[in-house]
Amino acid sequence: MSAHRRLIPLRGTSAATLRAAEQLLATLDPAQVLWVGTGPGAGPAAVSPPSVRKLLGRAFDAVVVDLHEDVSPDLLGQVHGFIWGGGALVLRLPSEGEQPSALGRNLVVKPYGPSDVGTRFWRRLEQWLPAVSEPEVLSPQRHAPAATDEQDEVVRTLDEAWARSTPARHALLADRGRGKSSALGRAIASLGAEVRVAVASMNEAAAAEVLRFAADRAGTPARGLWRSPAELLRAAGTFDVIVVDEAAQVPVPTLQRIVRAHPDAHLAFATTARGYEGTGRGFVLRFLAWLEQQPLPVTTVRLHGPIRWSRTDRLEAQVFSLLALDAGPSEDLGRGTIEAARLDRDALASDEALLRQVFGLLVHAHYRTTPADLHRLLDAPNLEVHALLRE
DSSP: OOOOOEEEEEESOHHHHHHHHHHHTTTSOGGGEEEEOSSTTSOTTOBOGGGGGGGTTOOEEEEEEEOSSOOOHHHHHHHGGGEEEEEEEEEEEOOTTOOOTTTTGGGOOTTOOGGGSOOHHHHHHHHHSOOOSSOOOOOOOOOOOOOOHHHHHHHHHHHHHHTSSSOOEEEEEEOTTSSHHHHHHHHHHTSOTTSOEEEEOSSGGGGHHHHHHHTTSTTSOGGGSEEOHHHHHHTTTOOSEEEESSGGGSOHHHHHHHHHHOTTSEEEEEEOSSSTTSHHHHIIIIIIHHHTTSSSOEEEEEEOSOSSSOTTOSHHHHHHHHHTTTOOOOSOOOSSOEEEEEEOHHHHHHOHHHHHHHHHHHHHHOTTOOHHHHHHHHHOTTOOEEEEEEO
16 A cells, blocks of 8 residues: 655745745646645645535545635545545645634624634644654655455445346445545446446536546446436436435435436445535435335445555544544443533633534534534634533
């Protein structure tokens, strides 16, 4: 497997960090570098943070994020999964002791102003950053991830199910970088040319990995397989196999209508069940729970081991720690008395165990929770945190 991925902070003015990033990435294929930011100093052909969602499923040698104006926890949760083993997440940051010029602007609500927004999440991020003085120039990497035994088993499961006449329903759940999309593409590639196949997602770019692996299918150009959810609904009953990638991005009512419109087709839905989206929980709690109540049985398959990077890679664990992506409510409620309390947010930001319990409870209770809600929990000026505490 490829070398470990790295987190590289670059500090200074916007112009200085842009120059440093360009030097750092000079030997890489420009098509293998994703620049994220806004404005003329964001980098060559930079995409805006909201547009990153459209690239889900893609992979790059490096992702460069401009944090001179603001920090988006959701964006950080998105981009780390784009990076191949041996690559790097490069963060362009203000100089030591400074903060982004419009930090927390999305948290401003009347009657509060920008000066009322807290800086606790920004301090959390700064404490999380590694100390790097002179980062090494990144070298091009070979992108040859070997299929895992888990992924091979998923492909065999789909092959066997799709060979039967009874329509099959599958849900494929995994964290990013586990090979969900490539497994779907490999299964499609093994189908005969006579099988009518559709690959759906909210946009074609999000299905790029499925289509890339499906390109080996004899007799059918992979680029002709993609359909939007709306097209699937208009083409009711015309496909034998339908794969929906990044399914958590599709509204639940639309997913339900797709199932109803294609009762005789084999259906497979793949998504990230935990992570930045928040909708992953909605997929599991709302759509998957609904699907399991339908007449046809549903097989849920999970992938655990990464395929784009090493099992011992630290970047994923670092991002999960920063964003509390794996936080959950306490399983030990104790037997002491219960006390209602208003939590001091400075103290909460310094108590990692309590913060993870509070945020984990929010994730558990509300299926659309995202890392941006951790930022809001810590810094929004119009918010107080109350809890029932048991000793």
